Amino acid sequence: MTIGAISVDAVSKRFRLERNRPSSLKEAILRMGRTRDTDEFWVLQDINLDIGAGSFFGLIGHNGSGKSTLLRLMAGIHRPTLGSVEATGRLSALLELGTGFHPDLTGRENVYLNGAMLGIARRQMTASMNDIIEFSGIGDFVDEPVKIYSSGMYVRLGFAVAVNVEPDILLIDEVMAVGDEEFQRRCLKHMDMLRDNGTTIVLVSHNTDLMTECHQVGWLDHGRLLKVGAPDDVVSAYLANVDATDNTLNTRNI
């Protein structure tokens, strides 16, 4: 497979929710033999998706439609229950606040740790350290433990690392909203630059304006991929659906 390409092949993901799940060995032994009270639900069902190297892909859908889970599968955090996910190349992911940060370590140590997780040697990370600190704009806080950071600082540093490690694939899950306007603009500019350099970008966002800049957009609804195609088509279909739901609600209210 080409470096930077992502292939999602017939993927389904099931989560198990166990009610009254034994949290200690003692409980587990005491409850042995009793049937377990488990709820299963399929977060994703039969997703087929090929994202070519260097493309800018957007994912939309209502809350709980499985967007984040799909990104997590691409990032290798979860394993699909059925099917397979392949993503080749250096993959950098910003999935939620404080992505991959260890609260007790300082910002600088976390940058090294993140680098190590991407397979980048300490030497190389030292070389790009100044860029990262400058981009994040967190200044001297870089030598403080990240647990004292504000949520904005978390995201800034996380984003600074993710985009400065020359990723082949960049996964972003609606995190930029936390930063201020100025930082958001800087992020977008940087993302444009990465896109021009051929980085594959997968972006989850509720910002439909941002979606129109993508090459392709996918619409997830209740764990199913309803539509993949040109941004305008998919976004308008999605918005029409949202409006329809809205109208039903309004009718009910009357």
Place this chain on the structure above:
Amino acid sequence: MPSLSPSVRKSITLIYHFAERESKSRYKRSVLGWFWSFLNPLVTVGVYWFVFGAIYGAAPPETSNHNAESFGLYLFTGLIIWTLFTGMVDGSMEWLSSVSDLRKKIYFPTETALLGGAASNLVQSSLEVVVLLVIMAALSNIGWTLVFLPVAMALALGFGLGLGFIVSVLNARYRDVKYLVGIVLNVAFFAVPIVYTPELIKRDDLPVPEIARILVEWNPVSLFIEISRDAVYFLQVPLWNRFLAALAWSVATFSIGWVFFRRQSMSISEEP
């Protein structure tokens, strides 16, 4: 490292990182720093020597050259292996739980956290070995059999880490596993001839059931300790059947633990 695959290289970078972090955090906030790593085992040996050697008058086993016949040194040798072993089992649970939140947000091979911690523990044990060897050299109790000491350490590490792989995953699921392990290790300490000699339990005038004798003599940790004592204290070649049994224990436990961990560790990111 051009010949290694990227994923192996990534794992090595991570193992190094976790090892460094573990070593740094161990004595980070203390003025005396690494000095503690020498002081702690020395005090432990001092206390055990005082209680079992001085008060109970346990006699040090005879050696062929009589140069280093001290109950303290006999103890120290066994204690180094014991500390290495328990450090792996206890540490594994801690190492895994310290990265489990991280693992929910970013993918990395989880076993690197345990391997890194193990490497850091091995460095710690090696420092203790240096102290032991300096004393042995001063008493001119040195011989070629010393080559069996790193072997004994490797076997203890493999066995301890193999168990660590298993208990760390269980501990992530059931949070009381670490207390249970703590209790078992406390009992196990006395099932291993550290503060007493294996000859003691073989004496006919003691009311020790046969099963206990077999357990003390053939349990894996006893085997590792006996091999290390042969290497450093008695300066003799370990018995081959003991050696084979130790090797089998270590390889089998490590393999089972590794396979179990690799199978289960993906689900750690889905633990609530």
